[in-house]
Amino acid sequence: MxxxxxxxxxxxxxxxxxxxxxxxxxxxxxxxxxxxxxxxxxxxxxxxxxxxxxxxxxxxxxxxxxxxxxxxxxxxxxxxxxxxxxxxxxxxxxxxxxxxxxxxxxxxxxxxxxxxxxxxxxxxxxxxxxxxxxxxxxxxxxxxxxxxxxxxxxxxxxxxxxxxxxxxxxxxxxxxxxxxxxxxxxxEYVVPLSSLEAMITEILLRNPTTPGKEIARRVRTTETWVSNTVVRLRRRGVLRLFERVSLQSVGIKICRLVLSSPEPSLCYNLIKDYPFLYSWDRVVVGRPGIVATVCIPNQRENITSIRTLGRIASAAGIEFQSFEAWKVGCASSFQGYNPEIRQWDIDWKLLRFQAEHIHRQGIEFPFPYQTADEHEQPLDDVDAAILVAFSQGNTTVRAIRQVVRKRQQEVARRLSALRKSGVIRLIAEVHHVGLDETAIVTSDNPATARVLEAIAQSLPYAYVHLDPGGALFMRTCLPRGGSAALGRALSAVREPPEIRATVSDGLGAWSLSRFIHLWNPASMRWRKYDRLDEWATNLRSRIQ
Structure with missing residues (x-):
């Protein structure tokens, strides 16, 4: 130059x-x-x-x-x-x-x-x-x-x-x-990783709070080298570490909705005005439709609005599936990453053999689930205001203090307590390593779910949740062509899961600030969304 x-x-x-x-x-x-x-x-x-x-x-x-x-x-x-x-x-x-x-x-x-x-x-x-x-x-x-x-x-x-x-x-x-x-x-720009970079990334994806000393012990290098590598990966945009409000910890139910129709526009028209819509993905391979994420304040009528949505969908000829995130967990494995060619080289034939063996023998591989609401935290009005400010990008004590108008010491104390209780959590994401394909895998068969829990632990990255009825929903990030390869690997299972390749298509109007007025600090409970009935009436008249 x-x-x-x-x-x-x-x-x-x-x-x-x-x-x-x-x-x-x-x-x-x-x-x-x-x-x-x-x-x-x-x-x-x-x-x-x-x-x-x-x-x-x-x-x-x-x-x-x-x-x-x-x-x-x-x-x-x-x-x-x-x-x-x-x-x-x-x-x-x-x-x-x-x-x-x-x-x-x-x-x-x-x-x-x-x-x-x-x-x-x-x-x-x-x-x-x-x-x-x-x-x-x-x-x-x-x-x-x-x-x-x-x-x-x-x-x-x-x-x-x-x-x-x-x-x-x-x-x-x-x-x-x-x-x-x-x-x-x-x-989608791909950056090659060395074997040690891949190992460090895998460890942090599994648990982003893993201390540098522990990472150094596992990968057999110095803590200084680990620290410098993490800084380098973050600067290049490969590894992203950030804090986020754990909505489930404050009583927000997270559900995934899978809507299928030969006319995908019908699915979008059904879901677009749903008050609790967070985001949606468009299915590009598999049965046409969309996969939506919804976040619902935990109150009976708010929760049952999903049933209302499902009934209206069925009346419109749209297949509707709902998966509540009751038990959630994630897994990561970079064993399929080949540092010599610096590309993914997943042994799909071996995964097929493992799936067949697990299914035939009924073997269980415990998945690192956590019950989504087992650590639900009480919040007073000041905590709620801090979380709203934090979710809007005000992540320092000084910035939050300017929003909530409280003393610095109080904001610092409360912010520390929210982090310690897991309401605010550290999240790790990986980018630019060739995981360009997102696959949604679903099954309501318990035997198939056991196979998926095992196979998920051998995939580059997988987020898995079970709903209370035992149905499994998995979002996994794969190299290109991975959705089809995963489908072939699981095809020998007696009741194979349904696999859809998706692309992110839009964001809903959901935000914590939009719904925080529903929180009742006195009872420590969520109230009904005041425009829920209006939404249902409008949807029925528009769809029918």
Whole structure:
């Protein structure tokens, strides 16, 4: 990558800079920037970052502020790189999103310098975070900085190469399609792991609170090495450790609803206005439909609204299944990750043999379940306010104190107690390791459920819950093609489970702040949602 100019030195002529930038882009990306832009120095204006950022190609001209050109040559260099890259835009790709790609190419000329953060701030100021189609968050600065952390300059080069290939086939990208494509490229970018990195990641997925000393003992290395590795994995975006309010610990029932219909739009129309809808996934392989997650304050009429939903679904010809998260647990195994080729190499034939043997012999492999509501915690109104503030992103004592208006010592004490009791829990997630396929596995057969509990412990990551009736719901993250391979491995079971490959499709209106008024601190119980009857009446009239 071409190095930037040094501030304080007389910069070379603009024409030479532009030509060098265009040559770099042509060599690096195999694109054709416009060499014939006429560059001019203008006397008016300032060297403020915002003014420099607004420098742009206007037709066949590009005017650069003289003061900025001499005082902030590195920033000017980055913006000129952005503009040169923008002139190389494939005609099939939407210009708004290509601008962000060009902006990232410009940013990379500043990496390691004191100007990089200023450039990012200007980019963020002029390109705000937005929500696409009500479900996809697009923040170009965070997205492309994350890609660079994952792969350095190779990430943007790979993305541009894919777009260039699409352009050769005249594949058009609308703005929404371009955003979705770029976002999926970054989210699914695969980072290779060493054997020790894979072992540490597996341990933390199973229990994110595992002390560094214990991890070091298990993987036979030093605690310092473990700490540095975790920091590196987090910085690259491979390992994510964060705290979250455990809704089940405060009496919120979590259920998974599986809706199936030859017309999936009917399933969405049924569920979209359900007050307790948290999120839904669209089935892409398997019986058409959606899989929804709902979070319901634990009160009799709130809970029975699921039955109302099920009856209306049946009347509309939609198959409806409900799985309450009564016992929940997760498992992780990176034994199928091959560090030599740095890819997943799961032995599906061995899993098939294990499934057959477990089913035939009736063997049980205890799964690490926890009863979802066995540690339900009482909350007063201050605790409830703290949890609402925490769930809205205020995770420090100082930030929470500004919301709840309580003394710092009290907030700190209560926050510590909520963490100790498990109401606020540390969560671990893994990304960018090739687990791009999500499979939903369901069964109401006890023998099949026993097999699934055993097999889940050999999968890369599996979240499993049993409902009170013994029906099993499992969400597992697999490498591409894993849903079909898992189906084949389980096909010899007498009553095979149903397997659906899904993609995340949307978020409901659910939030803790929306329902916290239903909490009664005096009785320590949830009340009925006051608009539940209105929802049921409207749904019946709309569906029937």
């Amino acid at each position: 071409r190095q930037g100019m040094n501030s304080g030195l007389t910069p070379p002529p603009l024409e030479d800079i532009w030509e060098n930038i265009c040559e770099d882009i042509e060599s690096r990306f195999h694109l054709s920037p416009n060499y014939d832009i006429m560059l001019e120095i203008k006397g008016e204006g300032s060297s403020e970052p915002s003014d420099i950022w607004l420098t742009h190609v206007d037709g066949t001209r590009l005017r650069v502020n003289a003061k900025a050109y001499h005082k902030e040559p590195d920033m000017v260099m980055a913006v000129l790189t952005r503009e040169a890259m923008f002139t190389a835009r494939p005609s099939c790709f939407h210009e708004d999103v290509w601008f962000d790609i060009a902006a990232e190419v410009g940013r990379q000329t500043l990496v390691g310098s004191r100007f990089a953060k200023r450039y990012e701030l200007m980019w963020a100021q002029f390109r705000k975070e937005e929500l696409i189609e009500g479900a996809v968050v697009y923040n170009p600065v965070k997205l492309f900085v994350a890609l660079y952390e994952l792969a350095n300059s190779a990430g943007i080069e790979g993305l541009v190469r894919r777009i260039r290939q699409a352009a050769q086939h005249n594949v058009p990208f609308s703005r929404t399609a371009a955003i979705r494509y770029v976002r999926s490229f970054v989210m």
